[in-house]
Amino acid sequence: MPRAPRPGAALAALAAAQFTVMLATSVVNVALPEIRAGVGLSDTGTTWVVNAYGLAFGALLLAGGRAADLLGRRPVLVAGLGLFVAGSVAAGLATGPGLLIAARATQGLAAAAVAPAALALAMSQYPSHAGRGKALGVWGAVSGAGGAGGVLLGGLLTQAGGWPWIFHSVALGAILVLVAVLILVPDAARPEPGRFDLLGTVTVTLALTCLVWGLTSARGTGWADARVLGALGAAALLLVAFAVIERRRPYALIPPGLLATGRVAAGNLLMALLGSVWIALFFFLPLYQQQVLGSGPLATGLGQLPLACANMLGAALAPRISRRLGVPATVTGALLTEAAGLLWLGRISAHGSYAADLLGPSLLVGLGLSVAFVQLTALAVDGVPRQDAGLAGGLVNTTRQVGGAIGLAALATLAGSVTAHAHQPAPEALTSGYRTAFLVSAAVLAATALLALLLTRRTWPARPVEAPGPAEPWQDRASDRTSVV
Template identity: 35%
Template structure:
């Protein structure tokens, strides 16, 4: 008997005829909206937060990284805990914890407090995200209704990012950047009340361990890797403060792989990586995440700090990205059925490379319509191609028992890539800014014009590196992904929608 069948037996009152199932979808959607909002709303608020808390250029990337790293590293463990303890119970705990972490961030008095609160948000998000997906699956058993429910869920995931951009701008400009975190509190309260009333408990009878050791090895190893990248901006790559952490990270990650290969209850069963296409989709996700997160970070700084745009105007400037992703996903979903992921994925990545190279031409006089907007559209349409196709490839031919971890790994690799890339590209940007100032300074403190030019130079260097990661992903996709249109047609759409 499959775990899904067991879930359905245990939650017998959750049926297709349950009149409250659509209200349950509203509650699940609110919970998911909060996670999606936090991925974008803080980016718009970051320049104001950095100024208010005196966060250095080298450290402000941690406000993004501190959330993405535990989110990605603990996502698989969070799903496993929900399976065993009960998804409704874990969802309510995660919602409460997320609200508490948001409150701590909203009242943060310094960098350490804000970064710590963001990390705590990431921990609870890793519990929350898989719980919402699991609850959606067991609440809607009828295939047609489930497809509708996942369509609504997907719309929230896509549209929520756009809402976060605009809401972040409005709250930052007309209230304070702190409300970009505090807004999660009322959302969490509504979701907790709704969960207690409209959702039914669901769990699995599978026995096994949580693989806490595996989760700790991965999280600490990745954390040391990010910290090592960060140290290079204030020290040098040859400094023990840099390479010491990098070497330690490699050792821990090697031990993690060794442990996972021998643990029957591994958080990451290495057998799912044996499929060439699946491994290729994860590698593409990792490399894309490495380059993509920097787009939002550095473009936000460019628009607000260099161009002097307001938070609201900056948020609206990013809206075409959400539109482009929707267009790309719609077109890509048709193309993948006609030509296969082996064509669609590289095409999407090439579009991303072109867009990032356009951004590498930014200057103090660059206009939005001539350069930034075309770049955003190219990158976002390419992302629509990639996200849909790699999810499809990751789920093709996977055993039923591994479907959950296989789908979750798509999001995991993107989040981990984002945390690593944000740290690494921020280091490149800061180092390049410092070098530019040193090469163009005439003595004394640099004026505002020189400082702005140096900042833009740092951003363009970061965009070139991001384009390099996308190019590497394109090469990896050509070498590893050979899924045809027949493979795409045979992938289970319901599971693909869950990611």
């Protein structure tokens, strides 16, 4: 009889799937000028090389999470990885704007299936709270490192072999992850009973699509554009309709009890605020390095290494910090640490250097981001019933992705406005816009830290304690108020 794979090996394969999803978010950032020239993209088309992935990813995450619960998490993960490979290959072979943007949307659709299924499977490998804390530390490390690693990989491959190799390498990596999942991740329990809430899924997917499309389009056309206002208005109406529909559905896409615990609701709210700064950070940093400091793709990518290393270190230390200080102090301290790094970035100079302007704040940002991500993911999935595990994973990824779309749209518009009215030479004007974006990001995180202190003190004990006995994963018990970390 073959020996069952160990949980550590399964976690490594699942974390690699999460890393691949996060990598694809930022891997194109450095290569956009080369991609634009290679396939003949317009200004709008260049923006949609990034936006198509994020739009499909953010809008379909809830559907992906519910599909994982009802159809089986491992089958959905395997299918998602297969589709991700196909989308990546198509992107690398694209010779025109339409095919490239469609391929990026396919990657986003696949990622919406992979992310929640992988997170639910990872948590199912560790029944104990201490084990889940370590698993979430790994999850935080690969999630943050994926964003920084995308910039690094994009720079290396663009300079060495050209932009198509960005997508070919992602496809190869996804194939290796798919093989690892098939070998190392055991079949989970049978799919949960229930029916797919098609009406609710279509309504919320359309709502999120309109919301993300409107926010990302506003960066290029302005907030007063009729199409942007129409999309945002439609999103609002559809979200109201979704709330009404869900109250009457026996198999609601978001069960009313899912947000009943303050932990899940607080985790998702805080994750949305963290995401509003997170995605924008990896957008502005490469731009400052290339457009102001004059760094090439390779140097820009290598410049992300300290941030990635700090991120992995913070994720590894997060469980220990939480056990020593408690969840409220850990979350608040992590957010303030990241805010301090962004405040430091708010002092960048048009005549600066990487060592003087970026190295120190990158280390602070990486440490704070990783610890906060681990803790907020724990908040958002702890105490969730087994049958809703995939949905909980989809929900926390949705809030981060939609929060990121909102934050990036707002901060990019703000930075562009400051640059346009700076009346300075190009490097100084661009730097003024980036400084403003970093300072506003720091203010958002400082406010988030205060909110986190309030919310986590209401939902978690001051210091985590050991569980009173063996607990079924995802089982919510009134007597178990134990921190997962």
